[in-house]
Amino acid sequence: MTTKPYHHGNLRDSLLDAADALLAQDGAQALTLREVAKAAGVSHAAPYHHFASREQLLAAVAARAFAALATAMAAADGDRARDQGVRLMDICEVYVEFARARPAQFRLMFGPMLAQKAHYPDLKQAAESAFHVLVVAATAFDAARGPELALTGWSLAHGLANLAIDEAFTDLPIAVPAPAVLARAMAARMLGLQGGVDQ
């Protein structure tokens, strides 16, 4: 039998992984440092040697999630052969689907807990690198209106993503298409292309 070593060896990453897993189950609200520590197989105070506080741990988790989002958005933008407008629609769809696939992570990224991102430089930079993908794609579509399109597209995708995972669209007195469809339709309208959902 292999006796457990005193030193974990890779505790920092293990804690982040454990927190990620627990997050998906119960949401950030119910995430406990002690549970994270237990899941990683260490004592409840061990995390403090890698993170100054519970918030810092969560900020690190959120930073990793932002990196994943940026990667997914960049992948959607990756196929340079396609039409530029389609690529922007793809980015919006990926954004919304990311939120729907990882609602707890998405809420953590933008939620009130880490609202003052200025306190977490790494987190802020990770968030900006994701936005940067959108700015570049929007500028490629229309150099003059690029920044405005990026802001509008971000707002659109962000609002849709939030409302979708909050289930604000369920039991509404009007017919609502699937989020992914909505994302493409809204993006198309924003770009001045045809392709509205109702035609």
Next chain:
Amino acid sequence: MTTKPYHHGNLRDSLLDAADALLAQDGAQALTLREVAKAAGVSHAAPYHHFASREQLLAAVAARAFAALATAMAAADGDRARDQGVRLMDICEVYVEFARARPAQFRLMFGPMLAQKAHYPDLKQAAESAFHVLVVAATAFDAARGPELALTGWSLAHGLANLAIDEAFTDLPIAVPAPAVLARAMAARMLGLQGGVDQ
């Protein structure tokens, strides 16, 4: 000297008021039931005779905030003489400005804490009544595309509001107009009107 009565008399509302005030100061994260009780001048267990849990108290606060938002939106839509498109732009602007004026309340309304609104019927109804104002205004603007416009406008305003209070627009490598200006410009583009921010 008037000795304090054993019965508070209007504790439920006082608790909601106190919670509202504390919310604006420190955010929902830091809001403590015991502080709320102290602010209302009662013992720390008194709130449990009016709210089953901390979450229920916060849900009630959020429901009141939704009612206030619906009122503000209805007021923006109130002047029936104006152009229908302008009224929709007004609603979007009011939505964003509400979030900026009461960020903590706004985050509470849509945040993860009360994500499963199905558990709080009053809250859900209050949220839907606010959305209803938008649906009616959008349908008045364009009967056929009303629902789609309402969903798009809501997503747009909601995303912009969230990003604005998260200060996601600060230190961005592009020039960003004031949120209220952005709200009007985005709404105008969505409606197919002129009035983009860059012209």
Next chain:
DNA sequence: ACTCCAATCTTTACACTGGAAAGATCTGTA
């Protein structure tokens, strides 16, 4: 090989939180 230091992890302790339970006080109604 030995020493010593710094990093890593554990143990112990504390203040604070949300909530349960039981008792005290008041208010309306018969």
Next chain:
DNA sequence: TACAGATCTTTCCAGTGTAAAGATTGGAGT
């Protein structure tokens, strides 16, 4: 006036984040 229910307080408990101090380990320099 008696009493029943609503309202509020007191007391208590488990769980949480975090601080502090001690135990264990690996590695660098001699």
